[in-house]
Amino acid sequence: QLQLQESGPGLVKPLETLSLTCTVSGASISSSRYYWGWIRQPPGKGLEWIGSIYYSGSTYYYPSLQSRVTISVDTFKNQFSLRLSSVTGADTAVYYCARGNLATYSWFDPWGQGTLVTVSS
Amino acid sequence: DIQMTQSPSSLSASVGDRVTITCRASESTSIYVNWYQQKPGRAPKLLIYAASTLESGVPSRFSGSASGTDFTLTINSLQPEDFATYYCQQTYSRRLTFGGGTNIEIK
Numbered sequence: 001q002l003q004l005q006e007s008g009p010g011l012v013k014p015l016e017t018l019s020l021t022c023t024v025s026g027a028s029i030s031s032s033r034y035y036w037g038w039i040r041q042p043p044g045k046g047l048e049w050i051g052s053i054y055y056s057g058s059t060y061y062y063p064s065l066q067s068r069v070t071i072s073v074d075t076f077k078n079q080f081s082l083r084l085s086s087v088t089g090a091d092t093a094v095y096y097c098a099r100g101n102l103a104t105y106s107w108f109d110p111w112g113q114g115t116l117v118t119v120s121s
Numbered sequence: 122d123i124q125m126t127q128s129p130s131s132l133s134a135s136v137g138d139r140v141t142i143t144c145r146a147s148e149s150t151s152i153y154v155n156w157y158q159q160k161p162g163r164a165p166k167l168l169i170y171a172a173s174t175l176e177s178g179v180p181s182r183f184s185g186s187a188s189g190t191d192f193t194l195t196i197n198s199l200q201p202e203d204f205a206t207y208y209c210q211q212t213y214s215r216r217l218t219f220g221g222g223t224n225i226e227i228k
Binding site for chain 1 (some may be wrong): 122152153155157159163164165166167170171174176208210212215216217218219220221222
């Protein structure tokens with residue numbers, strides 16, 4: 001059964017870089033049928049898509065985060081990662097990773113359980 | 122970027138009610154619209170994809186429809202486990218976007 005699990009520091013200092021990893025188990029991250037995404041949710045607020053990475057290596061990012069975000073894949077470890085630089089309190093959120101389905105239409109399923117990242121000194 | 126305007130942001134309803142949530146896309150998304158349910162402290166769960174296709178295992182009281190750039194999620198005969206927050210999402214553009222969410226509360 002496919003599972004995704006986020007991991008990384010729960011506390012990051014302002015202006016430092018947030019780094020998270022999503023470990024995929026039960027399926028190969030190298031499949032051309034899927035893409036991989038990061039989504040976040042500030043406390044008490046809605047979902048915000050951060051970015052996605054495709055089999056080809058192409059990446060797409062939320063415009064307002066584009067200058068600070070990098071998503072990459074490690075096929076050997078079956079993981080993909082998120083780096084968000086120069087963080088502020090506005091980046092405090094639960095961060096989810098998810099698999100995107102590249103059928104005729106596209107959706108996120110499944111999702112990881114989410115990990116809370118707090119930006120504070 | 123494609124904006125998804127979801128309404129209402131919250132509503133109160135009773136068990137057995139019929140509930141309708143709407144998302145309006147800022148431009149054409151074809152039927153590349155999905156709906157998710159999220160309960161407190163949990164990750165979102167896919168309910169409907171391609172505007173109207175029910176994900177496997179999702180109860181048939183949930184349905185989705187599309188008319189132009191307007192997308193609707195309907196819950197017939199609301200059940201206690203349906204009190205949650207619902208989000209639409211467009212995947213027509215690879216720069217994905219979510220609606221702002223609709224929280225369904227118990228009246």
